[in-house]
Amino acid sequence: MDTFVLRGVVSVPLVVSAALGAGSVPGWRLAIGWAATAVLVGAVFRGMFAASATDRILGQDSMVFSAVTIAAATATGLAFGGAATVWVPLLGVAAAALAPVGIWITALLAVPPVAAIVVQSWWLDREMWTVVIDLAIALLVFGWVHLRRYRREADELAAAQRQIIEGERARAAAAEDRQVLAAQLHDVLAHTLSGLIITVQGAALAARREGVSPELTEKLDTAAALARDGLAEARDAVRSLRGDDDSPLGSGGESLSDWTASTIERLHTATGLEITVTGSAADVDTPWVALAKSVVMEGLTNSLRHAAGAPVRIEFGATTLRVLSVGAPDEFSDRDHPSGAYGLAGLAERVALAGGTLTHGPCEEGFELTMRMTS
Structure with a gap:
């Protein structure tokens, strides 16, 4: 609303001045004057004086727009040529000062409207002091508008720099948080999984000494191997958090086919x-x-926890990966393992950051976990 009022404050006096100056003007000058006035009013309501410095600099038509405004203000002042419109070329002076070019080019652009002011002053009074006063007013308007433009551009540049600095600070803080989190994860996971590996290996050794069934011994060996794999993957995750994970395959660079098998x-x-x-x-x-x-x-461990006994099918594709627990979800035997509800949510966030999507839920064949990848 304030911008609309400001444009009206400029436009209404402009139209009134043109009407007052149209009394004794020849028809051809009258036509030029009203046409130029219409263009000038349109320029004011287009928002040149309310546009930001960034909009003017980046706008593809900004220079053309400034030139049209300067020409319209100059033509309006010269066409009517009366005391009522002697101030109109000042709008052209302001438009020149706002043009998205250097100071010397803006000064050259201001020459036509300044010349129109000088000519009008001479036509009206033919007194040199009147010409000097009007010329001084035009120079003051040019300097004031140009200074305001310079300050506004400086403020916008400073704001952009502050935004960049804040963004860099936020990224640095996030990186520092990741370093701390990585250290904490390493301590917790490494100590816990290392203790688990030692415990399971000790149990396997005791089982062999006591001559228990080979099947139990094999299961204990497999559990130790799974714990070692978990420790390796935990270390991969820690390296990724620290930003020094250079292996796109993870898990020691093992291919997906070998790892899956x-x-x-x-x-x-x-x-x-x-x-x-x-x-x-x-x-x-x-x-x-x-x-x-x-x-x-994630799909295999969730199936073991919440769909115990259900067979699992892993479906690999060029753009999709699906892990399906086959059966009726209502009939799955849940082993009642506690869940922190962070596994799927965190995994979905990682997939989204990579540009893909992760969905999960019941389907006709059972319960599915599906990742869709972008090529």
Whole structure:
């Protein structure tokens, strides 16, 4: 509303001045004057005086717009040529000062409207002091508008620089937080998983000494191997948080096909989980391999927790990866494992950051976890 009022404050006196100056003007000058006035009013309501410095500098038609405004203000003043319109070329002076060019070019652009003011003053009084006063007013308007433009551009530049600085500070703080989180994760996971590995290995050794069944011994060995894999993947996650993970495959650079095969074999040995694979893991693009491993592991562990006994099917595609717990979700046997509800949410965030989507939920064939990847 304030901008609209400001434009009206400029436009209404402009039209009134043109009407007052049209009394004794020849017809051809009258036509030129009203046409120029119409263009000038349109320029005012287009918002040149309310536009930001950035809009003027970046606008493709800003220079043309300034030139049209200068020409319209000059033509209006010269066409009517009366005392009522002697101030109109000052709008052209202001438009020249706002043009998105250097100071010397804006000064050259201001020459036509300043000349129109001088000519009008001479026509009206033919007194040199009147010409000097009007010329001084034009120079003051030019200097004042140009100074305001310079200050506004400086303020916008300073605001942009502050925004960049704040963004860099935020990124630095986030990086520092990741370093702290990485150290904490390393301490917790490394100590816990290392203790688990030692405990399971000790149990396997004791089982062999006591001559228990080979099947139990094999399961304990598999559990130790899974714990070692978990420790390796935890270290990969820590390196990723620290920003020094240079292996796109993760898990020591093992290919997705080999990793999937070894993981399935160990899980089947340790838990009896029936897992089938369709498609080829080699179809997954390299940037998505680490996430694909996370999706497969999340799907398998969730199936073990919440769909115990249900067979699992892993479907690899060029743009999709699906882990399906086959069966009726209402009939799944939940082992009542506690869940922090962060696994799927965090994984979905990682997939989204990579440009993909992660969905999960019941379907006709069972319960699915699906990642859609961009090529």
